Amino acid sequence: MSKVQIEHLYKRYENADEDTLKDINLAIDNEEFISIIGPSGCGKSTLLRCFAGLEKITRGKILIDGKRFDNIPPQKRRIAMVFQDYALYPHMTVYNNIAFNLKLSKLSKETIDTKVKEAAARLGLSDFLKRKPAQLSGGQRQRVALGRALVRDPKIFLMDEPLSNLDAKLRVSTRQDIIVMHQQLKTVTIYVTHDQAEAMAMSDKILLMRDGVVQQYGSPNQLYDQPRNLFVARFIGSPSMNILRGTLDSKGIFSTGSQRYNLNGIIDQALLPDNSRKIVLGFRPEKAAQVAVSKRLPGKQTKDKYFSFEAEKTLAEYMGSHTLVYLKTDGGTNIVVETVEKIADESNVKKLWIDVKAQDIYFFDEQTGLNLRDVAER
Ligand SMILES: Nc1ncnc2c1ncn2[C@@H]1O[C@H](COP(=O)(O)OP(=O)(O)OP(=O)(O)O)[C@@H](O)[C@H]1O
């Protein structure tokens, strides 16, 4: 149970002409589970390796409970790391795999035995202790790797894409094992994944990086509802947020392709430019308040304002609980909406009206990508 702080951390690899991690600042509270996500090569593993002491940081500090941590030798850091290729010892039993690191310490045989059996019980491995890794399923092997980390009683768990070798179903069940384990142990866990849905499901907080720079750090909810910029908005959520690129003028008219929309009542007055400004309008596929064949606004009796537009249906994918409808706007932009309305499936329906509540519309600056509401508030 530790409080972690990262302050102005930079990492540059030897012979590299650029920093791989740039000014990372981060606070992790006691007992928190955080995920690091971002595109391949953005620095996720590097940050984790800096934590573990496998890489030296170039500048900045890592503190745990207020004490300097980055200058402690790796073997004294009391950190347990689980990697993607969990590398079990094939000739050893599950028991000995889990016990391996403990045997190197000076613990008594009885203590080791208790710890191994406790960990095995926690991970549902009690019946497999005498087996060798080759006699286990992928998920069971992954749990042995977790067990091996667990018995070390670490201050912090570091996990680098631990589930990526598992098939979709096993991923879900093993990630639930990890969540339950975290709920019981309450050890700070830093979990690297490139799967945003996994990060959303598991974490107290998500750190989203791009090119070694933190894009946003906050609860899954914050990243989803209040993305700092267009990159965050598009990275979180599946299918990705729809965007329409265009120009906004001082009177609230938004021109995109050949289309013009009046955004009065939809965009806050404070966001209207003096002359004109290139912006990106965004909304999530699941926020289509209505998908209909004709323009009949659902909110007539309420005070809600809607952004409404007509678009041509190109494809509908029936998903069981909902349908994904792919459309092309009159301005020529491809979008997708998620709806439960059956109308979308009908093959004779070509044109559809889409209504999105004003509050579900996002505005970003075309150049900086920043969320304009955020900028206006600050
Ligand atoms: N030892 C090294 N020396 C020089 N550059 C390195 C070294 N290790 C990693 N890099 C570079 O640092 C950047 C970040 O790598 P890192 O492994 O942290 O990315 P990642 O976010 O974990 O990516 P992935 O999702 O593919 O695992 C990459 O551009 C990579 O090429």
Ligand SMILES: [Mg+2]
């Ligand atoms: Mg990596």
